[in-house]
Amino acid sequence: MDASKISNSKAEENITYFVGTDLISDAWNACQNAYKFRDFYENEYKNVLIIAFSGSHNSRDYVTDNDFDECDINYNYNVKFKCMGDGDSENTKPAMVRKSFLDRFIFMLQSSNLKPKILKAQKDKKTIVFTGHSFGGAIASLSTLWTLENHHEISPLCITFGCPLVGDKIFAKAIEREKWSPYFCHIVSRHDIVPRICFSPFKSPPISKALEELMPYWYYSMRNQIKAENQKPIQDGSHPLSKDNSQEFIKRVISDASQVLTHETAALVVGPANLVGGAVKDLIKRSPYRPFGYYIFCSTSGSVCCIENTETTMHMLYFALENSRLFGACIMEHIEYEKTIKYISKNSGLTAPYLKSVKSSKSSTVDVRIDLQLEAMGIGNQNIQAWLGLKAIEDNKSKLTTNMDKQSIKLDEMQDCMAELEWYKIICEDNLPGYYDCFKTHKSEKDLKANKNRLKLAAFWDRITELVEKEELPKDLQTQDKWINAGTEYRLLVEPLDIAHYYRLGKHEDSGHYIAHGRPRRYKLLQKWFEDKEKKGGMQSKKRTQPATLTKDSCFWAHVEEVHSKTDDELKCFIEQLKGMMDQFKLSKDVVLDNNTFMNWWKNDPKLSEH
Incomplete structure (x- = not known):
């Protein structure tokens, strides 16, 4: 031999x-x-x-x-x-x-x-x-x-x-x-x-x-x-x-x-x-x-x-x-x-x-x-x-291959929606208080257009989730960089808008808070794809020296919305996580814009003085 x-x-x-x-x-x-x-x-x-x-x-x-x-x-x-x-x-x-x-x-x-x-x-x-x-x-x-x-x-x-x-x-x-x-x-x-x-x-x-x-x-x-x-x-x-x-x-x-x-x-x-x-x-x-x-x-x-x-x-x-x-x-x-x-x-x-x-x-x-x-x-x-x-x-x-080809084409088509939402985020940051709060108040024409793009993207990724769960897409889909990267970018950019929509409509009062009761399956699946690759060392990145373009925890705003219902131990834990994200530059700059949901809590919550 x-x-x-x-x-x-x-x-x-x-x-x-x-x-x-x-x-x-x-x-x-x-x-x-x-x-x-x-x-x-x-x-x-x-x-x-x-x-x-x-x-x-x-x-x-x-x-x-x-x-x-x-x-x-x-x-x-x-x-x-x-x-x-x-x-x-x-x-x-x-x-x-x-x-x-x-x-x-x-x-x-x-x-x-x-x-x-x-x-x-x-x-x-x-x-x-x-x-x-x-x-x-x-x-x-x-x-x-x-x-x-x-x-x-x-x-x-x-x-x-x-x-x-x-x-x-x-x-x-x-x-x-x-x-x-x-x-x-x-x-x-x-x-x-x-x-x-x-x-x-x-x-x-x-x-x-x-x-x-x-x-x-x-x-x-x-x-x-x-x-x-x-x-x-x-x-x-x-x-x-x-x-x-x-x-x-x-x-x-x-x-x-x-x-x-x-x-x-x-x-x-x-x-x-x-x-x-x-x-x-x-x-x-x-x-x-x-x-x-x-x-x-x-x-x-x-x-x-x-x-x-x-x-x-x-x-x-x-x-x-x-x-x-x-x-x-x-x-x-x-x-x-x-x-x-x-x-x-x-x-x-x-x-x-x-x-x-x-x-x-x-x-x-x-x-x-x-x-x-x-x-x-x-x-x-x-x-x-x-x-x-x-x-x-x-x-x-053959069916799996055909489904994959169709969804790959649709993924490319979704890039226009992503580009428009990225532009929406930039405009909102320039005019305060950031795209999370702008979308939550929902007062202007640009907010309505952003919502249309959010719904189009949700329909696409819900379909991907459905096909994956029915085993109608190739088994290695979730290990492909193209899909992991696209899913992660979508999750980090768009999930804050879903959170804003959830709390704007007061759904938390009827169903409970977003993370436990309102988070769609598509985000849980995409987060899992990312974490699985991260565990295997496949998501290596250089040490940051500048704030992230997108906050690296897509549920960040949900944690902020839920902060008033947290116990002292949960609040302490959240603050420690915040410190870690700040030290590693994992928060985007829109988080600290004046008069947004986060800064209003940060400046005015009397519990923070205890921590």
Whole structure:
């Protein structure tokens, strides 16, 4: 392997590159060696460190009383994943992951020399390749994610073999939003049951009983032990499950996967917010787990297919197994990735995302692509349900792109409204007492015109909020500088006018103060986009020496309006915040103009003398 060709900055090129090199083979060899070590196996090349994790032999590590063993990815105070939220609303939902996987990773991070190895690789400027087979693939995935989050100087790669699903839809969505998908390459043999196994509750008898026998079998097979203590003999490729138990086990996983897929397909067609039966969705508990990253599927015919879309991967995981009657293959292929790697090597000259070429009568590029995917996996385009499911995914992707193009054009059109409001702000500052109080009194023609622009902008950003919440815009929208900057500029310039309008109409007397009871969702969403990027160090700015053009707290005037209802402790806290904003020049000059709402309070409130 020529490690010098691995790019630390162009992850998508890495997927294509290591398909055509011996990196996948090296990763598999490392996975095999990992079965001989307690924690993990490591191997160093010139500037590459491979860290491999093995599967487990003990089903009790994964079979819990909870149906799906899901937990908040940040439940452990000592190990945090800052980017793993939904990013779509002010009330961020945490990503959920399988707790047994997360606990094992945290244990490895805190109790082994894994973390020192990562830090040393960072210091030595090495590329890290995390890899794992079976349940070890989940640990490799979490190790990669943790490294991406906490060590930006390192661009790790993750290669897994037969890895079970790790996290839920929010988890997968966050990885896609952060543009980290190309760092994860999951290799799956067509019939391998383990990548699908998290669709089922592990505590159900068909699953728990099967895992009790299969996990030691898989583990000791990987260690090349013919017979282990309390283990049935392994002969001629046989496995310990009876034919009936095998069928019951496989059929249960297929049935559970079908429930998840049916729900996901319906969400694509009618939208997740419009699903019938949403009120009773908790009555049927489905697996929360979803695929993420790139998947390389390999069939026994030697065909290889690479997919980078979560929904498409879901369909492939199900339909590649749905009609299979090869129950033994579902179990045996989990420990036969040596063959799978040979299939990939034969296709090394082809590139992602679709590695197999077949004849198709379809004229549409999308339809041909669907045919290629189905043929490559041995499913065939005659499977109407599979074909229509993939077509719905492609149509949804096209819809997202169309929506994005339309809204980008409208965003450009909104710049005229923004320019007029900026001019309105300047005029009001020249004529006292500033644009907040001018708009609040609403006495002149220019105030009416400013209100029209405010309403146009509100309608636009309300529509963006609605599309984001309905998942009808690309998942990475809120990470794009263009949209973060536009949203932040709008929020800082226009929200003071919304606050002035709220208090001018006396809405606070009926509904309560603005921040708690009147703030629109659009501002909460845009503020969250800004704060998320700020947390990751993406909003760096020079130290200010002049007052800001726009006050950096868009709710500043709401705090001023609410000051009379604040307790002494709240008032003291607000004054401390004011001092901090003044010291850092985060207040614009219109705040201190004579006779405005702020200065009248500042000069005349008797409580201020106490502070």
